[in-house]
Amino acid sequence: MALSVCNAVINPSFETGNLSPWTASAVNVAKISNGTSAYDGDYYLNLQTAYGNRGNTISQHLKHLTPRSEYDFNVKVQVPSPGGVEYCSVYVYMGKNATIGKIASANIFNFGEWETLTGTYKAKRPQETLNIIAACDSEDSSVTGNVWIDDISFDGPGNCKTKSDE
Numbered sequence: 001m002a003l004s005v006c007n008a009v010i011n012p013s014f015e016t017g018n019l020s021p022w023t024a025s026a027v028n029v030a031k032i033s034n035g036t037s038a039y040d041g042d043y044y045l046n047l048q049t050a051y052g053n054r055g056n057t058i059s060q061h062l063k064h065l066t067p068r069s070e071y072d073f074n075v076k077v078q079v080p081s082p083g084g085v086e087y088c089s090v091y092v093y094m095g096k097n098a099t100i101g102k103i104a105s106a107n108i109f110n111f112g113e114w115e116t117l118t119g120t121y122k123a124k125r126p127q128e129t130l131n132i133i134a135a136c137d138s139e140d141s142s143v144t145g146n147v148w149i150d151d152i153s154f155d156g157p158g159n160c161k162t163k164s165d166e
Contacts, residue, residue, distance in 0.1 A: 055135030071156035
């Protein structure tokens with residue numbers, strides 16, 4: 001029996017040990033970390049949020065999507081510790097318009113626990129850009145937070161590989 005592996009995301013759990021092909025919205029805000037804290041495998045992304053309760057983004061240009069087909073999105077996120085923040089938000093969208101391309105969003109109030117963020121998206125074009133933005137809220141605008149990201153999937157038809165289910 002064969003299983004279809006249709007994740008359009010490359011380096012979904014950062015197991016290459018580097019950020020590529022993801023890009024970050026600012027220099028030195030997205031660091032690949034490893035150790036037992038990872039949700040899946042040995043690595044995860046540690047995304048630092050911006051000052052003033054603003055967010056930072058990681059993005060990846062997805063290819064070989066099937067227009068008008070629905071894709072299921074999943075990501076594991078964690079806020080490792082409060083560190084002066086009250087909560088953090090994660091927002092996922094496709095393309096340049098966060099409102100039209102919204103896939104999923106969540107406010108994270110629990111610290112030190114992996115949470116699953118899910119959503120669906122109907123592809124508009126064969127190539128689109130997936131964006132994940134994280135921001136943390138604090139009364140002190142000089143505080144930054146951290147959101148860990150791991151095990152990203154954008155599953156649907158197109159560019160699927162087949163592997164044996166043995």
